[in-house]
Each structure stands twice: as C-alpha cells, then as structure tokens.
Amino acid sequence: MPIQLSGNSSGDDHGDEARIEVVPLIDIMFFLLASFMMVSLSMTQLNRVPINLPEASTGVADTKAPPFQIAVDPNGVITWDSKIITLSEITTRLQKEAAPSETRVLISADAESRHKVVLDVLNAVRAAGIEKVSFESKATKP
Incomplete structure (x- = not known):
C-alpha cells in the first residue's frame, strides 16, 4: 500500500x-x-623498493604480471614484497608457495647491483625448481 x-x-x-x-x-x-x-x-606499485633499472634495447614487453617479484638494490639487499629476505628463504618460500611448472618469477635488479648477487638470486629461484625467470629492464630511449 x-x-x-x-x-x-x-x-x-x-x-x-x-x-x-x-x-x-x-x-x-x-x-x-x-x-x-x-x-x-x-x-x-606502492609496495616496491625503488631501484634504477638498466636499459635494454632488445627487451620484449611482457603484459602478464608475474606472481612473484624479487628485487635487488644497489647495495645487494634482496627484497620480496618490500621485506628483506635471504637466498635460502627465497628457495624455501618458492617451494612452499609455487608450483614449479607454471610459476613465473621476475627479478628486478638495480643497474649498479653486483652481478654475483643477481646470479645468486637466480640460483636460489632455480633451486626451488622454477624455470620461468625474467629480468626486468626499462626500454632504451630513442
């Protein structure tokens, strides 16, 4: 009514x-x-460590965001989700949280970071059984 x-x-x-x-x-x-x-x-992008990415002229843009992103700053400090992490923690965490066949990892290293630290991160990711690893870079300015 x-x-x-x-x-x-x-x-x-x-x-x-x-x-x-x-x-x-x-x-x-x-x-x-x-x-x-x-x-x-x-x-x-608020939870990201500020790093100066190296330039790459042959890089291919990837439109899919990887589920896991690991960053290396110029001092060699490794961070995951803005939290400092060790190499053994990377392997352990990836083994717990990821399916090795389909998981993708993006490594973002500062242009001034040491090559050895970046390779150590790559080895830690590969030790977890992850084969799809990418390195972040920025496009070369024309």
Whole structure:
C-alpha cells in the first residue's frame, strides 16, 4: 500500500505517492565504483623498493604480471614484497608457495647491483625448481 502524504487518511484522495528515485542512486553507485577503481589502480606499485633499472634495447614487453617479484638494490639487499629476505628463504618460500611448472618469477635488479648477487638470486629461484625467470629492464630511449 502506498504511503499517503496528505492529511486525509480516509483513502478517498489519491494524492502524491512517495517513491524512491532510482536514477540518482545508480549515478552515485557508478561514481563510487569509479572512485574505488581509480584508488586501487593508483596503489598497485606502492609496495616496491625503488631501484634504477638498466636499459635494454632488445627487451620484449611482457603484459602478464608475474606472481612473484624479487628485487635487488644497489647495495645487494634482496627484497620480496618490500621485506628483506635471504637466498635460502627465497628457495624455501618458492617451494612452499609455487608450483614449479607454471610459476613465473621476475627479478628486478638495480643497474649498479653486483652481478654475483643477481646470479645468486637466480640460483636460489632455480633451486626451488622454477624455470620461468625474467629480468626486468626499462626500454632504451630513442
């Protein structure tokens, strides 16, 4: 039964019925959805260690994000999800969390990092049985 807005409660008068406008509610929901999407997109790279990537002219862009990303800074400190980690912890963690046949790992090393540290990280990843390993670089400027 619709709500009567007039003072007459006898039911004779068919005055204005109260109703909820749906179009403004839909507009508000789309605005909130768009706002949350923009905020979530801006937060995607916040948990990353700042490193200076080396340039590569023959690199191929990879559109799929790897599930595991390991970074090496110029001082040789190895981080995973912005937490410092050791080489043995890399192997142990990958063995626990990853399926060796389909897991991909991305190693992001600073241009000034030592080659030996990067190879040690690669060996730790391979010791866990992971074969799909990529190195992050930035494109050469024309």
